[in-house]
Amino acid sequence: MEVREVPVPEPDKGEVLVKMAYAPLNPSDINRLKSIGEDELAYFIPGLEGSGIVVRAGKGILPAYMKGKRVACNAAYSYSGTWAEYMVTKASRCFPLPGNISDEQGAMLFVNPMTALAFRNIAVHEKHKAVISQAAGSALGQMVLQLLQKEKITVINLVRSDEQEKRLKSLSGGIVINTNNPDCYSILREVIHAFSPTLFLDPVGGEMHDVILSLMPENSKSIIYGTLSGEKLEINPRTLIAANKTITGFFLGHFLQQQNGVQLLRMVLEARRFLSREHTIQVREHVPLEKVQDAIQRYMQNMSAGKFLVALHPDN
Numbered sequence: 001m002e003v004r005e006v007p008v009p010e011p012d013k014g015e016v017l018v019k020m021a022y023a024p025l026n027p028s029d030i031n032r033l034k035s036i037g038e039d040e041l042a043y044f045i046p047g048l049e050g051s052g053i054v055v056r057a058g059k060g061i062l063p064a065y066m067k068g069k070r071v072a073c074n075a076a077y078s079y080s081g082t083w084a085e086y087m088v089t090k091a092s093r094c095f096p097l098p099g100n101i102s103d104e105q106g107a108m109l110f111v112n113p114m115t116a117l118a119f120r121n122i123a124v125h126e127k128h129k130a131v132i133s134q135a136a137g138s139a140l141g142q143m144v145l146q147l148l149q150k151e152k153i154t155v156i157n158l159v160r161s162d163e164q165e166k167r168l169k170s171l172s173g174g175i176v177i178n179t180n181n182p183d184c185y186s187i188l189r190e191v192i193h194a195f196s197p198t199l200f201l202d203p204v205g206g207e208m209h210d211v212i213l214s215l216m217p218e219n220s221k222s223i224i225y226g227t228l229s230g231e232k233l234e235i236n237p238r239t240l241i242a243a244n245k246t247i248t249g250f251f252l253g254h255f256l257q258q259q260n261g262v263q264l265l266r267m268v269l270e271a272r273r274f275l276s277r278e279h280t281i282q283v284r285e286h287v288p289l290e291k292v293q294d295a296i297q298r299y300m301q302n303m304s305a306g307k308f309l310v311a312l313h314p315d316n
């Protein structure tokens with residue numbers, strides 16, 4: 001990656017120009033960086049979500065409405081990402097921020113809060129009474145925990161360090177299991193027996209997925225939504241056949257496409273309310289564009305320590 005001076009892009013019909021304030025480093029950004037095609041290299045600007053002020057509007061009612069507003073926004077084009085001083089995006093990908101959400105928190109309004117709300121909706125709609133959440137110390141895992149507890153759904157949180165186990169226990173007072181504990185599976189077996197979780201949310205994959213799903217009751221379902229282990233998902237067919245279990249993938253982009261306009265608006269409003277009143281995403285450090293490469297290395301070494309925010313203007 002390199003920092004380059006490029007012309008400020010012009011918004012076309014239906015688009016706006018956002019003067020960016022902050023953008024987080026998320027695992028989805030790192031996955032995207034790993035998958036850039038040779039042909040994209042010359043123009044690709046990373047960054048999927050962020051916050052800023054709409055400073056110019058293309059033709060259309062929505063762009064005109066957004067002009068001058070402080071917004072949470074996400075990228076619509078690979079040539080104009082959020083890790084830049086200015087980004088052109090569709091006006092429909094911006095959402096005005098109220099005064100009680102800071103630029104920092106607003107920069108993280110979409111990816112994790114909307115995914116956590118989607119999982120809450122799935123858990124409630126499918127009437128799961130207890131859920132297993134893998135990598136539960138993640139920013140997303142903490143939101144899932146808070147939203148499900150509010151619905152009186154039991155959450156069995158899996159983490160991989162003593163530090164995370166302590167931290168999550170103090171935050172939630174709930175069930176937290178350290179997967180690096182040698183007795184992990186016997187503890188998990190007992191907890192599964194006691195609470196009968198029927199939904200497993202997993203961003204890690206690897207062979208543990210099969211072990212956990214096989215311990216769960218008949219008709220259980222798992223959702224794989226990340227590739228944190230970098231390993232293949234190995235499933236014994238008997239796990240699925242014998243007890244009618246299912247595995248599905250989840251990608252927020254697809255989920256949002258399946259929602260109608262009203263459902264979408266309701267979710268964004270709820271994400272906004274969640275961040276303004278109920279939840280604060282932990283921020284580890286602000287970094288300038290020039291230090292992003294180094295920040296990615298440090299983020300990967302300790303992802304639970306909070307989000308790195310790319311600060312996109314000198315005042316930040």
Ligand SMILES: NC(=O)c1ccc[n+]([C@@H]2O[C@H](COP(=O)([O-])OP(=O)(O)OC[C@H]3O[C@@H](n4cnc5c(N)ncnc54)[C@H](OP(=O)(O)O)[C@@H]3O)[C@@H](O)[C@H]2O)c1
Pocket residue numbers: 026027028111112115135136137138139140141160161203204225226227228229230250251252253301302303304305
């Ligand atoms: N599919 C979708 O639409 C969608 C949407 C949003 C998020 N996601 C996924 O959700 C996951 C969490 O995102 P986030 O932004 O909340 O992450 P985050 O706050 O950066 O935290 C990542 C967490 O994953 C843990 N972790 C990393 N590698 C692991 C491994 N091999 N085994 C177990 N735990 C591991 C880290 O623990 P340590 O501190 O111990 O490293 C940390 O707690 C990511 O995989 C992301 O891609 C997917």
